[in-house]
Every structure is written in structure tokens, then in C-alpha cells.
Amino acid sequence: MLGNLLDDDNLRPAFLRRLRKAGHKLWPFQSADHPDNDPAPAYDAPPKTGARTAWLVTDRDLILEVLRNPHDFESAPYAPIGGNRFMLAMDSVSADGAHERQRRAVDALLKQYGCLALAKVGDEAVRQAEVAALQQDCFDLADFSALAALRFCQLWFGFGADDLRLLRAAALDGYAALVHQIVGRHASADDTVLPQARRSMALLTRRADELLTEYRKLAWQGSRHAPGQLVERRRRLAWPEGVDPPDEWNLSDMGDPLLKRMALAPGDFTTPELASIAVGLIVGTIGNVQSACCRLLARWMRDARTFGEVVAEARAGTAGDAFAQRVIEDLASNPPVVMLPRRAKVATKLGDQTIDPGADLLLWLAAAEGQGQPQGGCPRDGLAFGGIGLGGTPGTQPDKDHACLGQGPARTVIIAILRRVLQLPGLAEVIDPVTGLPEGLSQRWGFACTGYPLRHQRKKRLAQQPLNVMMRVKAPVDEHAQALQRVIAAGAPRIERALQKSSHVHFAWFELIDQGRMLVLHTVYDGNFDDYVQHFALAVDDLFDRLFEHIEDAPPLPVAEHPGAFVNVIRAHHQPQLAGYFFSAYPGAEVRDVTRLNRGQP
Amino acid sequence: MSAASHLGHVQQLVLQASRRRAVHHRVLRFDSREGGIRCLGQLLSQLTFGPDRQTCDKVDCALGLSFRGLEALEVPPAYLGLFRRLAPAFAAGAVPRAAARLGDTGPSAATRWEPAFAHRDAHALVTLHGKPTALSQAVEALDRLIASIDGVASQGEGMGGAHLGAPPGYEGGPREHWVHFGYRDGLSRPCIKGLLSDDVAAARAHELHEPGELLLGEARDLGDNPWALPSAPQEVRAFFRHGSFAAMRRIAQDERSFRKALARWAEYIAGDAGRQTDAAWREPLEDFIRAKLCGRWPDGQPVKPEHLPCERPPVMRKPPPMPDFATQDPDGHGCPFGAHIRRMNPQGHGVALSVRPRPLFRRGMPYGPWYCERDADVPRGLLGLFFCSDIEDQFEHLLGEWADRMPMGFTGAGDAKDPLIGAHEDPRATFVVPRPKLASTPTGAPWALDRFEPFVTTLGTLYAFYPSRLALETIINRTWKREEEPWLVR
Numbered sequence A: 001m002l003g004n005l006l007d008d009d010n011l012r013p014a015f016l017r018r019l020r021k022a023g024h025k026l027w028p029f030q031s032a033d034h035p036d037n038d039p040a041p042a043y044d045a046p047p048k049t050g051a052r053t054a055w056l057v058t059d060r061d062l063i064l065e066v067l068r069n070p071h072d073f074e075s076a077p078y079a080p081i082g083g084n085r086f087m088l089a090m091d092s093v094s095a096d097g098a099h100e101r102q103r104r105a106v107d108a109l110l111k112q113y114g115c116l117a118l119a120k121v122g123d124e125a126v127r128q129a130e131v132a133a134l135q136q137d138c139f140d141l142a143d144f145s146a147l148a149a150l151r152f153c154q155l156w157f158g159f160g161a162d163d164l165r166l167l168r169a170a171a172l173d174g175y176a177a178l179v180h181q182i183v184g185r186h187a188s189a190d191d192t193v194l195p196q197a198r199r200s201m202a203l204l205t206r207r208a209d210e211l212l213t214e215y216r217k218l219a220w221q222g223s224r225h226a227p228g229q230l231v232e233r234r235r236r237l238a239w240p241e242g243v244d245p246p247d248e249w250n251l252s253d254m255g256d257p258l259l260k261r262m263a264l265a266p267g268d269f270t271t272p273e274l275a276s277i278a279v280g281l282i283v284g285t286i287g288n289v290q291s292a293c294c295r296l297l298a299r300w301m302r303d304a305r306t307f308g309e310v311v312a313e314a315r316a317g318t319a320g321d322a323f324a325q326r327v328i329e330d331l332a333s334n335p336p337v338v339m340l341p342r343r344a345k346v347a348t349k350l351g352d353q354t355i356d357p358g359a360d361l362l363l364w365l366a367a368a369e370g371q372g373q374p375q376g377g378c379p380r381d382g383l384a385f386g387g388i389g390l391g392g393t394p395g396t397q398p399d400k401d402h403a404c405l406g407q408g409p410a411r412t413v414i415i416a417i418l419r420r421v422l423q424l425p426g427l428a429e430v431i432d433p434v435t436g437l438p439e440g441l442s443q444r445w446g447f448a449c450t451g452y453p454l455r456h457q458r459k460k461r462l463a464q465q466p467l468n469v470m471m472r473v474k475a476p477v478d479e480h481a482q483a484l485q486r487v488i489a490a491g492a493p494r495i496e497r498a499l500q501k502s503s504h505v506h507f508a509w510f511e512l513i514d515q516g517r518m519l520v521l522h523t524v525y526d527g528n529f530d531d532y533v534q535h536f537a538l539a540v541d542d543l544f545d546r547l548f549e550h551i552e553d554a555p556p557l558p559v560a561e562h563p564g565a566f567v568n569v570i571r572a573h574h575q576p577q578l579a580g581y582f583f584s585a586y587p588g589a590e591v592r593d594v595t596r597l598n599r600g601q602p
Numbered sequence B: 001m002s003a004a005s006h007l008g009h010v011q012q013l014v015l016q017a018s019r020r021r022a023v024h025h026r027v028l029r030f031d032s033r034e035g036g037i038r039c040l041g042q043l044l045s046q047l048t049f050g051p052d053r054q055t056c057d058k059v060d061c062a063l064g065l066s067f068r069g070l071e072a073l074e075v076p077p078a079y080l081g082l083f084r085r086l087a088p089a090f091a092a093g094a095v096p097r098a099a100a101r102l103g104d105t106g107p108s109a110a111t112r113w114e115p116a117f118a119h120r121d122a123h124a125l126v127t128l129h130g131k132p133t134a135l136s137q138a139v140e141a142l143d144r145l146i147a148s149i150d151g152v153a154s155q156g157e158g159m160g161g162a163h164l165g166a167p168p169g170y171e172g173g174p175r176e177h178w179v180h181f182g183y184r185d186g187l188s189r190p191c192i193k194g195l196l197s198d199d200v201a202a203a204r205a206h207e208l209h210e211p212g213e214l215l216l217g218e219a220r221d222l223g224d225n226p227w228a229l230p231s232a233p234q235e236v237r238a239f240f241r242h243g244s245f246a247a248m249r250r251i252a253q254d255e256r257s258f259r260k261a262l263a264r265w266a267e268y269i270a271g272d273a274g275r276q277t278d279a280a281w282r283e284p285l286e287d288f289i290r291a292k293l294c295g296r297w298p299d300g301q302p303v304k305p306e307h308l309p310c311e312r313p314p315v316m317r318k319p320p321p322m323p324d325f326a327t328q329d330p331d332g333h334g335c336p337f338g339a340h341i342r343r344m345n346p347q348g349h350g351v352a353l354s355v356r357p358r359p360l361f362r363r364g365m366p367y368g369p370w371y372c373e374r375d376a377d378v379p380r381g382l383l384g385l386f387f388c389s390d391i392e393d394q395f396e397h398l399l400g401e402w403a404d405r406m407p408m409g410f411t412g413a414g415d416a417k418d419p420l421i422g423a424h425e426d427p428r429a430t431f432v433v434p435r436p437k438l439a440s441t442p443t444g445a446p447w448a449l450d451r452f453e454p455f456v457t458t459l460g461t462l463y464a465f466y467p468s469r470l471a472l473e474t475i476i477n478r479t480w481k482r483e484e485e486p487w488l489v490r
Helices: A002-007 A011-021 A060-067 A076-085 A098-111 A115-133 A141-157 A161-187 A193-221 A231-237 A258-264 A271-301 A304-315 A322-333 A409-423 A477-502 A529-539 A541-548 A563-573 A591-598 B033-044 B067-072 B077-086 B088-092 B094-101 B132-148 B198-203 B234-240 B255-272 B279-294 B340-344 B391-402 B469-477
Strands: A026-031 A052-057 A138-140 A339-344 A348-350 A353-355 A360-364 A442-444 A448-451 A453-455 A464-472 A505-513 A518-526 B022-030 B060-065 B124-130 B152-154 B159-162 B244-253 B365-367 B381-388 B431-433 B447-449 B456-466
Touching: A002 A011, A002 A161, A026 A161, A052 A060, A060 A339, A060 A348, A060 A360, A076 A161, A076 A193, A076 A271, A076 A339, A098 A258, A098 A271, A115 A141, A115 A409, A138 A141, A141 A161, A141 A258, A141 A271, A141 A409, A141 A448, A161 A193, A161 A271, A161 A339, A161 A360, A161 A448, A193 A258, A193 A271, A258 A271, A271 A304, A271 A322, A271 A409, A271 A442, A271 A448, A304 A322, A304 A409, A322 A409, A464 A529, A464 A563, A477 A505, A477 A529, A477 A541, A505 A591, A529 A541, A529 A563, B022 B033, B022 B067, B022 B132, B022 B381, B033 B060, B033 B067, B033 B124, B033 B132, B033 B152, B033 B469, B067 B077, B067 B088, B067 B456, B077 B088, B077 B234, B088 B094, B088 B391, B088 B456, B094 B391, B094 B456, B124 B132, B124 B456, B132 B152, B159 B381, B234 B469, B244 B391, B255 B279, B255 B447, B279 B340, B279 B431, B340 B391, B381 B391, B381 B456
Parallel strands: A052 A360, B159 B365
Antiparallel strands: A026 A052, A138 A453, A339 A360, A348 A353, A442 A448, A464 A518, A505 A518, B022 B124, B022 B152, B022 B159, B060 B124, B060 B456, B244 B381, B244 B456, B365 B381, B431 B447
């Protein structure tokens, strides 16, 4: 029941209105979850049955009371995710002060990074994500922002590019587990979430541990191998295998990456402790960056005027940076973290209710928005999400502890991602072909974004497109392959003229591969596929007629009479480039620009 | 007029633009099949069919059906399947295709379109043309008709427009066809063969196309006939034959920002010529830029390589047709490559058009009054109605491709979108104006106009099928050919 009310984007606001109208500051609900301190109870132990009372807290003052009283309300619900070493699960009042020690260490580390240096890492991360993820018109902002945030963590922490897989699994599975522990477990059973997260996080922790050891070792011995190598190679050998030196991406401003700094100044932490601190930071960041980006953009998209303004700000560059300021302000009033879990340690009076020991509380921060303070005044506990500091209202709580004048690294990467996305040409929401409505933001519990389909005009970012048409040569292959050679050699001047006249084709060549069994036509052209292919169907139609005599699965001939079928055959035989990757040194230039420059014209 | 008697069952608006002064578009929603069919039955007698039978006092009526409308009328799946296969843009509808195919993003995004263009609920488009007085009576009659039938309702507001007449400073009076931003309209009038008398046809030979470019089931300019449906039974062929597609597109024109940009560019060019302070330059210069952006002077005469920024050529009542760019203006010194009409009708480039002509048969009309400072915020724009036989190859290609980037074969510089109708995004994109050939202005680099902003906002687009009388009777009487296959698949 509560699951539906909190998860459904249509029911949730109505539910909240009803709670408010009825004056419920604390609402008891039946939770399906039974917290257990024993992760593997004996098989013959009787199972815990029935529902359990938990509390939904929607009142701002009560939320503050709970958050400020760690003696009576603990963060134990996080513990099943990463075990008792997981930073989020530790309470600041724990007997040995472990949480405080970790928190201080992390704060000190983060303070070492300058704002501008991190912004550069953010821009580079977005650029790298773009190369892989924006090869098509359509993309999913949830995927793109997660990828950019992962790249950011990879570069900033000093992981290798191959570690991206581990980072992604740990971050996304970990975030799913956080969401599950915060709210999902009260509504439904999902025994896969926690083990999956624990495994993925353990794999990343192991890798982080390896890298910490490697960084320390390299600091002692200087390089992985004996000297005598070329300078370029020696430079790489001073870094763990697979890790790019930051200066390779022009990121030397940031100094040493986080893992290296941890390794060289471990304080009184062991290497495994450092590794799990690092993983805790990452897990707490990615999902929130993803949600923050999706929620902000969806909000801006709703209103044409706002959207126009943010696009103009994003395009205006970093001078003055009205855009960054807007992101910070809008994040404060529309934060990605809308719910937090706590558990009562002892019987405690809260409002006019008594909370039993062991009872779970679900603090619905978003519900408390607008109460008390004019704008988003509700503090989110600073370390609740990795301590990287998504921050609340600028200038108020938890950011005062963080470096970067209150702009946490997570914000930096959010700003970088949104700036780039808003600069994309032709940015629009993908529309559902049946309903005609935007597919829109998919989110769980009103905050965990799982998808936001968008589209842009890729051809405006990269004018040129490759075409690789692979067609099977008829048998006997030798005979037909030779005939093809002759046809192309004889027709070359005409092909040349048609290509030149089109002023749309950069390069074109034919190739016989697989011992003459396949004819491949490669071209790189500008603009619209149909336009281009139709042009050739009609400009050198007889040449294609002769080529197709030697090809299997030829379209109906003559080509000139069936231009539509010709276009379809070419499309069907086009082999897209691997992973959608295509490099161009001059992505914005069309043939007419290149030829004009070549002739020395402006 | 030539004997076009075989086209007597085609809706008149498909064949020719109305000569009447005002228009009213109304989108209908069919909440039940029965209601929809009754509505069609009552409208049938009021529709105008066949070429050129316009009398002065009558109101002409045309009816188009969207794909959702055909579904609401429960047209059999086999017929719908043919639309899906041969007219995918029509079957999909304009809303999901707007961003990718029409360049409608940002303020023009389909998510912001007016309710009349709702993807699932816009079922039929009724278009009335007439004199303003007769028209308002016809609109009232339409309202009564809608009110009298259960299961039919108006979707969104009715949309009215009227010809503007010549703007202040131009002779010609109210009967002239002009559009906002200050251009004479209706100069290029593509027409299908067999509709005009021989002498008229000879004079307009460059605008004549094979009937298949407008009507289904006829051969197109390339010689092909995608709607021949050779394996379909006679009844099915007859249903589609001589139907046509239209895109109804309502755009708002922001005259104020257009004029502001004109003034800014005029200042730039005057400054470049050392004439910033020369008041005599100001007005002709703005008209000169207007001419360059469009490719025609406001009165419609082509802008030629020898035309100078500081002097307006004498106004013409009947401007000559566009020259052949390839021979008379190959380098864009007169009409720049990026200009609106050169993009929309890239004749003479041997590439973009020789490969595939893409005529659009325009039946649009402006709405709102001429701009003046006092009522700058009164809504004004264009109620465009574009007929063709292939929405993706004709309508969408012009808007999504040629308005977006220069057509194939163009060699000119500049990366701005169509200066008048483009959805401009990049303030750095430029529209390049080569200096006039005989310019007394200093020679040098061409002028590059930049900081374009979208001067038009799309308020909605609706794709509609305009059935012939026979097809409408089939829908109304439900005399469908029920056997399916094999004509469905071939």
C-alpha cells in the first residue's frame, strides 16, 4: 500500500496532501521488512512473520530532531549494503569514534582539490562519455550522466579505463541497494538487491585495494620496471598498469588522484579500510548525480521560457557562470535525495508518539520542503550520500565542511553534464509514438531515476557520416570479382564526377575482401542518407546496374526505375561502425567548407 | 481551362489554392465511430470537389482525416496497413516526428503544441474558405452541426486567417497576397499537369509536375507510382486513388524580434560601408537584407547580383519568376545560397532537384494583422497547409533537411538554418551574403549575419489524408473490401 502511494508519480502528491490535511506529522505504516543483525540465521530458526510498524516522518522539525539525535536514532538500515565497514552505516556517536575519524579523513582529502581543477576533470569526464554514448540521435540521460559520473570517478580517483566496468557495477548496484534500504524494502521483497550490491562493491573494493598497494609500491620504487625505456613509456610505468597519468588528459592541475593520495598518506587506516572508504564515496555519488541531472533537466524542459534561458546560460560558457549558479540553486530546491532511513535504538518519544526500539523511520525530506524555511531548508545529512557533498541550500549546512567553497565534486560533475547536454543541438524529449506524449523521466519513489530518453541532432555535432556497404559477390567469385574490378576501373571517371558534383562526399572507395567474396563500398558523406544514396542511384544508375550484375541480393534493376528499392538495399547492407565510434579531425566541416578553404576562400 | 473532368471527385483545395479572402480551420475529434460517420455524411454535401468551380458567394469546404481519425472511424486494418507501409509519416503522425523530422524543438517542441494538434485526439480537419461574412455564417453552421451530433466535438479552438493585402507603402490594395515579415506571397505556384489550359501551362512550364506528386495512384516526376497497388482489388485501388496528403502547420511569427535583427544587421552592413550615420541608407538597407534572407525583394522580384544595398529597385506589381540560379546567379551574389527560397526550391543546382523534385502545393494563409508597434503582441503568423503525395519526401524533407542545412550540391558558405523559418539555436551560426557583384561598396569578405534567433514558433502540425469523394463514400457507407491479403503485402 505505502509502496504504491510513494512510488506512483500521480498518487504521491495526493497522498502527501492528504497527510498534511489530516495533520499527520508522523504516520505509522506496515513495513514488510524485518531487520536482522544476523546476515545468515540458522535454517531451523523460526522465520519472522507478519508486518512490522514503521514510521513515515513528514514534518520538518521532527526530521531535524531525528537527524540531530544520533544517540537515539542510528543509520543501521544502511549496514546490510556494505557491512559494518560501510561508512554510511556508521554512526557519528559510535563508541570508538570510527565514523568521525573517517569523516575527518575524507574532509581533509577533499579539501586538497581545487574547484577549478575538479571542474576540468568534470569537463574531461563528460567529453569522454560523449565519445562513447552520443553516437546516435537518441540517448538516455540516465545512462549518459551515470557514464560521465563514472568517468569522473575513474579520473579523479585514479582508476584505469578498464576498471569502468567494476565501477559501474558497484555504483549502480550499490545505488539500487541504497534505494532498497531507504524505502523499497518496506514495500516489496527483493533478495537479489543486497547480495548483488555486496558482490559488486566487494569486487571494486578489491580492485581499489590493489591499486592502493600499487600506488604505494610505485612511490617507493619509482617505476614498475627498470629504466632504459623511452620517455613516454617511462612516464606510464610510473603509474599502475592500465591507469593513465593525469597529464595525459591534461589534468595535472588536480595533482595526484585520490587513491594515490590515500595510499601515500593513509593516516591510521589500513589499506582495506581505505579501499572501502573509496568505494563508499563512489557508491554514494553516481546514482545521485544521475538522479540530479535527470530531475533538473526534466524540470527545465517543462517550461519553454525556462528552458530557453538555461540553454542560453549553458551556451554562454563559464564566464560569470550564471548556469552553475542556477544548477546550485535548483539542486537546493529539487535535491536528488528525498528520503533517508533511521532506526530507533531505544524507546524514544517523537512528537506525540513513542517509537519502539528497533522501529524504522522513513524521513521524507521532500515532504518537508517549504515548511519552516522559504526554500528547501531541510538539511540532508552531509555524509549520508558519500560525503561528496551534494549539498543543501548554498551557504547553509553541510557544505561548510567541504572544500571547494561549498561546491562539492558531485555538483561539479552535475554542472558539467548538464551544461554539455543543454549545448547539444536539437535537444528534445523522445515522444511516445502511441500516446504522443513525452516518454519522460522514469523514477522510483519519486527520486531514483532509471531513464530519461532524449534526442539531439548528431549530424550537427559531427557533420560527416561513414557508410560501409558490404555485398556478397556472386559465384564463381573469381570471375565476378574480376568483372567488378573492370566495371569500377572503367567507371571511375564518372563516379568521380558524380561525387564532385554532389559536394556532399568526403571520401569514397571500393574494396574486395574475404578473397573477393565481398565487395565493400566505403564512403564518408554529409547530411541525409536517403538524399545521398538516391543521388547516386540516379546520377550513375547504369554503373550500379552493371555492378549489381555481379552481386547477390541485388535490388530490382534498372536502378533508375526503382530508386526506393536501391536505397533500401544499400541501407540493409550497411555495416555500422563498431561501437558507433567514428573519428573526425574536423567534425563541424562539410565538404563545401573544406573545399572552399582549400581554394583559399573565406 | 483544360478538361480535367477526371479530377471531378478530387477535393478542390487539393487541386488549387482558394481565391477567397479568409479561412477557418477546425479540428474535430470523433468520440465514437457512429458520430464520426454521421458527421462525415453531413459534411459530404458541403465539400467542394473538382477544379475551378468557385462562385463568388459560396463557401468552400475541404476535409482531411488524420491517421488517428481513420482509426476512430474504424477503417479496416488492411487499409490502415497500406498507409503504414506507403505513408509512414502520415501513419505515425506529426507529433512523434516533429523533433527529428521538422526541427521542432525548444519553444516549438511538440509537447507545447496547441490542443488542436493533440496526437491522439485530432481526427479531422475541416477547412472553410470564403468571404469574411459568408465565412462566419458557415462557421456558425459548422458549430451547429457539431453540436447536433453525439460523439463529435471540436478539438481545440478554431483557427481563422485572412489575406493581409499589400502592406503600407505598397500599392495593390487588400486583394493582394502577402505574409508577415513583409513579403508578397503566392509567387511560386507548382501545379500538376492536365489542370491548366495549354497557354497558361506553357507560361508556367517550370512549375508543372506529374500528377503523382500531388495525387496518389498517379505517376510521379521520376516516373514511378508507389500507389499503383497492382495486386489490390479495384475497390481498394479506387479508395486511395486521387487522395492526397497535407500537412497543416500553424506557426507564430515574431515580427518584433525579426525587425530588431534586421536593424542590427543593417547597422553592421552600413558600418562596414562607412555609412552608419547616413539615414538615407537605413530603410533601403533593411529591405535589402530582407531581400537577401528570402531571396526576393518584399514585392517579390528576384534579388539580383547587381542590386545594391542602398537602393531599392522600383516596386513591381507582377514580379517576374525566379531566374535559373545555375546560369544567372551561380555564386549566390544575388540570391544567397542560404536564402529561404533558394533552399526551398533549389532549382538549377543539378543535384538536389534533378535527383528528386520535391514540390509542395501551398494553400496557406496568414493570420493576425500587419505588425505595428502599438499591437506588437497580437498573435500573428501563418496557417500553412501544404499538399503533396509523400509527406516524408516532400514536406518533411524541406523542413527537416533543407531548412536545417543547405541542400545537396550547394557550395556557398554559412551554416545558419533557413533564416526565416529555421529553428535557430546557435548564435554563432552565420548567414553569408556575398557582396553584390557590381558593388560600389569596398570589396572584401562577404557579410556574415549572425545571432539568429527563431523568428517563428511552431504551434502545431497535423498530417491529414484528403480522400476523394469515392473514398469518403466508402468510409460513410462502410463498403469496404473485406478480403485481406494478398494486396496488403505486395
